[in-house]
Amino acid sequence: MEIWINPACSKCRGALTLLDAEGAGYTVRRYLEDVPSQDEIREVLGRLGLEPWDITRTQEAAAKELGLKDWPREESARGRWIAALAEHPKLIQRPIITADDGTAVVGRTEEAVREALSRSRE
16 A cells, blocks of 8 residues: 655544554655656556646646636546646645555545555455
């Protein structure tokens, strides 16, 4: 299991605390330093079953500068969204936990983190 985190994020710290309390084995990826490629973002989106605009932090300054709220949310614009996430990783919602069963969750709640844990223990 891998968890993409920003150490300054309280939701990320909470997810790590829960994973540690449950004795889970995981790898930490500080995605602002170890920026995911467009292919990695595509893969995680597939695992999440989401579109890039579903995991974009639209209130970030970079999102406002890019005018993301006005970008089309359709298949033809998908590549543009993914490129923006790769270029501005701060826009990626966090934490993202990839489970051992090939799925992933956005672990912003205790329930979501527990879901990733259960998927990794099956």
